Amino acid sequence: MKKTSLPATPLSRLKLFFTFFDSRWEDLTKEGWAKIVYRDFSAGLIVAMTAIPMAMGFAMAMGMRPEHGIIAGALACVVGRTFGGSKYQVYGPTAAFIPIIAALIMKYGPANGGDFATAHSFLVLVSILAGIVLMIMGLFGFGRYAKLVPNSIIVGFTIGIAVAIALTNFEDILGIESFNDLLGQDEDIKGGFIHNYFNALDNLHKINVWSIFLGLLTFGLTKGLLRISIFIPGPVIAMGLATLLSATVLADKGIILVKDVYGSIPNNFFVFTAPALPGLSASVIFDIIYFVGAIVFVSGVESILCSTMADKLAKNDRTPFNPDKEFFGQGMVQIITPLVQGFPCTGALARTATSIKAGAATPLAGYFKAILKLTMAFYLAQYLELIPMACIGGILVWVASNMIKVSEIKEVKQHGKFEFSMMVYTAVMVPLTDFLTGVLSALVIYFVVKMAFKRRRQRANSVQTSN
Template sequence: MNKKTFPTTPLGRIKLFFTFFDSRWEDLTKENWLTIVYRDFSAGLIVAMTAIPMAMGFAMAMGMRPEHGIVAGALACTIGRTFGGSKYQVYGPTAAFIPVIASLMTKYGPSNGGVFETAHGFLILVSIIAGIILIIMGIFGFGRFAKLVPNSIIVGFTVGIALVIALTNLEDILGIESFSDLLGGQEESLSGGFIHNISTAFNNLHLINGWSILLGVMTFALTKILLRISIFIPGPVIAMSSATVLSATVLQDKNIILVKDLYGSIPNNFFKFTTPILPALDSSVIIDIVYYVAAIVFVSGIESILCSSMADKLANNDRTPFNPDKEFFGQGLVQIITPLLQGFPCTGALARTATSIKAGAQTPLAGYFKAILKLSMAYYLAKYLELIPMACIGGILVWVSTNMIKPSEIKEIKHLGKFEFSMMIYTAVMVPVTDFLTGVLSALIIYFIVKKAFKRRIQAQS
């Protein structure tokens, strides 16, 4: 089976979408099933160990609680591996969603006079609407249009998000925001967005904690070094465990802020049904619904297609490629179901997918193993996860941001010409300066207007 045999009608697509044993399982046979299951289990275990600290970090950066990240990652991966269009893709919390979700949680949460439950309920509402749109897009074959987004804008968007993540997590490494919030009793969101976090850092430089910096830098460096030695080493887990032991022993009296100081105990009854909430309807709320729905659809669509394409190349998949329409359908179900069970919007995770493939993953089984093992480990380790220093979370997220910026991709864009390179720079600057959707949409409008005008000029000259 190849790409040409994918259904081309809505009815045919729906039938395929609900076919569990499709071409994604073609590498699993009666002859090799034992080897494949072992490889998928090993890959799932490695990704699960790496994913726990990353999921917690992403959740806290979004203004959510640590356990929300654990739930979201496990549930999204289970749904995505069941209904998605890729053999290899690992689903979970991603950096691209941080500015989107953080801005919503800030606007409707405690930092703007609201409550967390209302903000999360509104997030659930817009995520469900986005999920329905993604399902419709998949049924009617819109997957192919995601590939039309220029690579220069995708790279610029990635660089912009990386800058936002790195700069907005400096307070945790410096021991500034969390310490000042504890002292002042402020009822602000702990992830108040780019401007809030930067201003907080500069206004509280006198509160810098050198020991927090040590733990943050150590977490960053150790993670980077260990993963450079071997992908099979769970670098984030070892780095955070080492820093946690230090903070609980020799650095116990150094005023280092821990996860439990800000979020209390981490419960291990992970799944809890949460309902969507619609705030008092006015023009501002309607605009926000449109904005956040569009943002979730865009991130889900672009990142999942990008991740699926990358996965096929990385795995040297010479058989059936990923199905973009089925991927949209799977993403839609992820965005509908995951937030309802104490999670938030998720998509294909580039780093975890690459780790899974390098660790030997062959079929969707790797994703199921990752989800089960992640929940199992988090269940038994919950009382220890709350002892992690916030500086470690900052160190992990800064490490994530540095991995997002790839010099080879920037060089590739530069070779495409000045216009493509300038669009990359424009997007990278506009994403942190304005907001995610404004930066990307304005870049797309400029790109296609200029391209169309340039094409007309060439046609006129000929």
């Protein structure tokens, strides 16, 4: 891979960031454009079919509506592919944002006496502020610093998020949310890891075995089909089969559907959502700092990791991704996407890998993905509301299972006991506390211990030199 000299001043960077046809399009040549367009279209189609159920699942896990995930995934890909720094990266809803957005929606939404509109408007506000911070960081060349986050903490953070996602979505698979709950006659089992765990124990008598069957069927079929070939849209097939079964042979088994929780899914996707404060207090100011910091951290780290992985997976031996432009693009994503019923998004590792394996070569694949995703969702909206919640739970547990990679754990272990212990610490603290507390405390411990080790070595070396 050839190295490129990045612009040295904010003004020169800004000029580059608004250059649409940059090096990301270098593979779209006059001689081979037809082949490249076909490859990008095929990749966009495969990712679009895979992304619809995943986007819906991510949105619902965040406390948002299903259509918000579809909108966010499509629009984020258009904005990210226009202003981002990677040829290959697919943008959309990611698991890392689930605990952050879910915490905000829970605190300012109906769960705590508020309303969803207020919580959503507040989410738009903190996302825009995070976007501005990311754009400034890109302009001043902060992209390279995202790589300084230790791999042990990144792997631990990923494991922690995976555990939290899996455990907080078992309620849908178990079917312990009855129709009475949905009508407000009982406590709804929603919330964080600890909250869901204890509520699940109190509601084991509500388990629906048919929901478990559909959840396990979705999980197993999705995993099995994608192992055969990434060209098979496993989540779509699994979702279709589960929906068919729930509408026919399992129609009278009390299975909860998406429409039972969220009502009808509209196909007038793009509705403007203005940013707003829920009131001004010390608590709100603290939450603004907290959520802006969390969105910036996840956006920066995950997008850089995803872009790095994409270049390696695609064997990109030409122009590598630009980390500063990627930060700027992420900022644009966080500003624009939430304004039209979306929410914060970043580079999606699994969908990026699928896109590359399906033949994607230029940002055109992302535009195809967005258009095809919205088109399919528009015509399928009336059917998407018939999907069993157990099916959504199965897809999210499948996502969680893919986030934990044995090879990454072994790699961290090879770097010593300290790195391994930091991975374990982060993996435990993220679901037990919250995202930012777990990650920031891990970073503080990591660098304090590293500084102590460094000083000890320096003192030892000085003693040896004096002797």
